[in-house]
Amino acid sequence: MIFNSYTFVAFFIIILILHHLPISWKFKKINLLIASYIFYAAWNPPFILLLWLSTVIDFFVGRALFTQNNPHKKKLLLVISLIGNLGMLCFFKYGTFLLDNFVSVVNLLGMKYHPATPSIILPAGISFYTFTTLCYTIDMYHKRSEPVKSMLDFSLFVTFFPHLVAGPIVRPPQLVPQFETERIASKKQMFDGLLLLSLGLFMKVVLADGMLSSTADTVFNSTDILSALDAWIGVLAFSGQIFLDFAGYSTCAIGVALCLGFVLPQNFNYPYAAIGFSDFWKRWHITLSSWLKDYLYIPLGGNRHGKLRTYYALMLTMLLGGLWHGANWTFVAWGGLHGLYLWIEKYLRDRKTANLHKSTDKLFNAKKDNGLTGFFYALLTFILVNITWVFFRSNTFSKAWQMLISMTGTETDGKALLTTLAIIKVSVIIPIMVITHWFMRNTKVLDVAHQMSWWKLGIAWSTIVLLLIWSQESGNSFIYFQF
Amino acid sequence: MENKSLLKSAILMVIITLCVVLCWEMYLRNLGVNNSYDDGPPLWSHTREKVYQSPSSTVVFIGSSRNKYDLDIATWKKLTGFDAVQLAIEGSCPRPILEDLANDPSFKGKIIIDITEGLFFSNAPPNNEKPIENIKYYHDRTPAQQASFTLNIPLESLFVFLDKDNFSLNAKLDEMEIPSRPGVFMMPIFPWEFNRNTFDRQSAMTKDFVNDPKLCNQVKGVWHFFSEMRKGAPPMPEKELDAIFKSVKIAVDKIKSRGGKVLFVRTPSSGPYYEGENMAFPREKYWNKLLQTTNCPGIHFKDYPVISNFSCPEFSHLSPADAKTFTEHFIEILKNEKGKEFPLSKNQN
Numbered sequence: 138m139i140f141n142s143y144t145f146v147a148f149f150i151i152i153l154i155l156h157h158l159p160i161s162w163k164f165k166k167i168n169l170l171i172a173s174y175i176f177y178a179a180w181n182p183p184f185i186l187l188l189w190l191s192t193v194i195d196f197f198v199g200r201a202l203f204t205q206n207n208p209h210k211k212k213l214l215l216v217i218s219l220i221g222n223l224g225m226l227c228f229f230k231y232g233t234f235l236l237d238n239f240v241s242v243v244n245l246l247g248m249k250y251h252p253a254t255p256s257i258i259l260p261a262g263i264s265f266y267t268f269t270t271l272c273y274t275i276d277m278y279h280k281r282s283e284p285v286k287s288m289l290d291f292s293l294f295v296t297f298f299p300h301l302v303a304g305p306i307v308r309p310p311q312l313v314p315q316f317e318t319e320r321i322a323s324k325k326q327m328f329d330g331l332l333l334l335s336l337g338l339f340m341k342v343v344l345a346d347g348m349l350s351s352t353a354d355t356v357f358n359s360t361d362i363l364s365a366l367d368a369w370i371g372v373l374a375f376s377g378q379i380f381l382d383f384a385g386y387s388t389c390a391i392g393v394a395l396c397l398g399f400v401l402p403q404n405f406n407y408p409y410a411a412i413g414f415s416d417f418w419k420r421w422h423i424t425l426s427s428w429l430k431d432y433l434y435i436p437l438g439g440n441r442h443g444k445l446r447t448y449y450a451l452m453l454t455m456l457l458g459g460l461w462h463g464a465n466w467t468f469v470a471w472g473g474l475h476g477l478y479l480w481i482e483k484y485l486r487d488r489k490t491a492n493l494h495k496s497t498d499k500l501f502n503a504k505k506d507n508g509l510t511g512f513f514y515a516l517l518t519f520i521l522v523n524i525t526w527v528f529f530r531s532n533t534f535s536k537a538w539q540m541l542i543s544m545t546g547t548e549t550d551g552k553a554l555l556t557t558l559a560i561i562k563v564s565v566i567i568p569i570m571v572i573t574h575w576f577m578r579n580t581k582v583l584d585v586a587h588q589m590s591w592w593k594l595g596i597a598w599s600t601i602v603l604l605l606i607w608s609q610e611s612g613n614s615f616i617y618f619q620f
Numbered sequence: 621m622e623n624k625s626l627l628k629s630a631i632l633m634v635i636i637t638l639c640v641v642l643c644w645e646m647y648l649r650n651l652g653v654n655n656s657y658d659d660g661p662p663l664w665s666h667t668r669e670k671v672y673q674s675p676s677s678t679v680v681f682i683g684s685s686r687n688k689y690d691l692d693i694a695t696w697k698k699l700t701g702f703d704a705v706q707l708a709i710e711g712s713c714p715r716p717i718l719e720d721l722a723n724d725p726s727f728k729g730k731i732i733i734d735i736t737e738g739l740f741f742s743n744a745p746p747n748n749e750k751p752i753e754n755i756k757y758y759h760d761r762t763p764a765q766q767a768s769f770t771l772n773i774p775l776e777s778l779f780v781f782l783d784k785d786n787f788s789l790n791a792k793l794d795e796m797e798i799p800s801r802p803g804v805f806m807m808p809i810f811p812w813e814f815n816r817n818t819f820d821r822q823s824a825m826t827k828d829f830v831n832d833p834k835l836c837n838q839v840k841g842v843w844h845f846f847s848e849m850r851k852g853a854p855p856m857p858e859k860e861l862d863a864i865f866k867s868v869k870i871a872v873d874k875i876k877s878r879g880g881k882v883l884f885v886r887t888p889s890s891g892p893y894y895e896g897e898n899m900a901f902p903r904e905k906y907w908n909k910l911l912q913t914t915n916c917p918g919i920h921f922k923d924y925p926v927i928s929n930f931s932c933p934e935f936s937h938l939s940p941a942d943a944k945t946f947t948e949h950f951i952e953i954l955k956n957e958k959g960k961e962f963p964l965s966k967n968q969n
Contacts, residue, residue, distance in 0.1 A: 138764040139764070141765060142765075142768040143767075143768045143771035143775075144764045144765075144768040144771065145764075145768075146771075147771060177838050178763070179762060179763045179764035179767070180763075182763070253869055315856075323625075324624040324625040324627065325624065325626075327625075328625045328626035328627055328629075328630050329625075329626065331626075331630065332626055332629075332630075333634065343789070347789060347790055348790075353665060359903075400715075455623040467674060552803070553800075553801045553802070553803050553804050555803065555804065556798070556800040556802075556804055557798045557799060557800045557801070557804075557807055558793060558794065558796070558798050558800075561798070562793075573912075586626065586629075587624060587626075591626075591628040591629045591632070592628075592632060594626065594629040594631070595628070595629040595632025595633050595636065596632070596636065597634075598629055598630070598633040599632065599633040599634075599636035599637045599640070602633060602637045602790065603636075603637055603640055603641070606637070606641060606790045607789045608788060608790070609658075609782060609784040609787075609788040609789070610788075
């Protein structure tokens, strides 16, 4: 089920009513759990079995990991959990990709091998709930937190419908304690949640789907060398689309959870106002980047074993982070390019820090304080991030290369593809988005909403809802569902 | 500030939203706009489900827009007692749908295929996009999408402004027709009066459209735009054309082998549009060869005086009144002349 559908509207109204009935907290949690399974099953019912399997295995393995003192048995349990979770992810998400690569290598070696192409359907949200359950068992292994006492709470932690399919990726300490005591949204939470839900749907339906997606699709589906204008507009359109689509989903998820009285972690913090790439990854898909940092970068050594090891850990984290997004080498290249940016940034930062004998933070805070310089760096970061989106959106390296050539403007006979209207839409929306990010970078949307006078907010809110109604976009899936 | 709720803003939002939506709805109704259902993949898929009804009570129609305009479903049901499952799609080639039905072992019914030569004998990807998208949607539909469709119907029945093709934000922006750079394809705009779509997927022009030469000329201009586009295209190689005939024959044979029946129909067009079609797609090379290759019955409007002289308001589709007359005569012809090959009586299968 997707947030931008009539089914969800009906589903959510029923859930809100059930959640406010005078029944015990346990029954309300059971209601939420059943609702979450319905939410998931509405996409493809059989895949609910995978969710159950993952939940049951990790609940019992997690508890055993916490209580087990024998290091060998403990490791064995961890391996079982990793194989269970990652094995499932590998089969469904990377099965075809691995087979294709194996066949390519074998054929390169001169052996003729042409197996039938397997028809594997990717279960929605498998990458997200696998990471949710993985962090639980790893935390149990390290005894970072207490095991969840009840199966009901654990199942709800894994399955809670607002975050289930596309995050935010939650950690047990962020959500499990919220299930322990009764939660009903206060009046403030309810209306804050509804505002966030409206805003998230506006970002997704009106802007991402209605204004930008067709331009991005037209450009990236074209087989021609394009004019620099068309190529850049296409990339900028995708840049806006991917943010508005995914941040729109996260905003909806946080808003929906808030209407039920639960608080989910922030997932985006105006990433296109980031100054540099480490700042970008603190603002873009925050729950994934913090997951990768805690469960991949730090275990790989982080910055505790010298510079070379730090660079290695950084790059490997970004490459695997890229692969997490999709079973294609273009995603690995996307991650690799971000890794390269982070390398360069780290090198420059270290050099400047050494020269100035100042802390990195001070240096960068000074930059941030300088409005125009900061904005210039933010724009530079945004432009470089756009280059990475070329690899992210292109299905093949040849397409990515073709786009990059078009973007340089060296091809004088590049094809004009986009209508003036499409160019105007992107030229209006993207600058507004970047400027909004810049001015909002140190604040939160709800803070701004509460600072506004009630009638100004009412007018702004109704504009959002009216545009949502007027756009009449049908329920397109969110891009991150495929990851 | 901390505990202040946004209740007052929310109430204002609801009031403004309701007022604006109701004003917009009233304005459109005052213009004479009536309900038109979104003819996207959900409605097509809903209709596609009906092909499994008994072959003794159902006929499936596939083709392009002419089928949707020219077949009056109410008249068809009244005179034949058969349900008409309308699967034709505007501006598209029906062959992917024919193949989908042919490859569906559960489908054993009757099909009437409308032939608009320029679309039926086309391999241009844009002409196949919509059918392929609809077929994929039908096969991959999730329970949530089906539920959304069910919830959407009462809303579309209630509000005329819920018409994405004509009154959505993007439709209104497109209507501005901002000029583009030379060589950029711009989809021409159809007036909303040209196509109102019923829940059973019948298209109809409004009375205003039929009576307004300006609106008719606007659509004639669209046909001219597409014919100019095709002018530069090289003719289809013989091999490619033969492959099309072959693929159609294979699909038709599959349906026949399961007891199904197939009939082709060439619905009316008029004026310079018909002349252009006749020149580009000579009857002997296309229509006659199609019937010969597939060994199926066919009804060409020029072969029957009662349906040969319709004048289409914009050269290509019948007005609602003519669609009723055409459907009545079409049924007569089916019963009188094609009854053995394509039985419409319920005890003859």
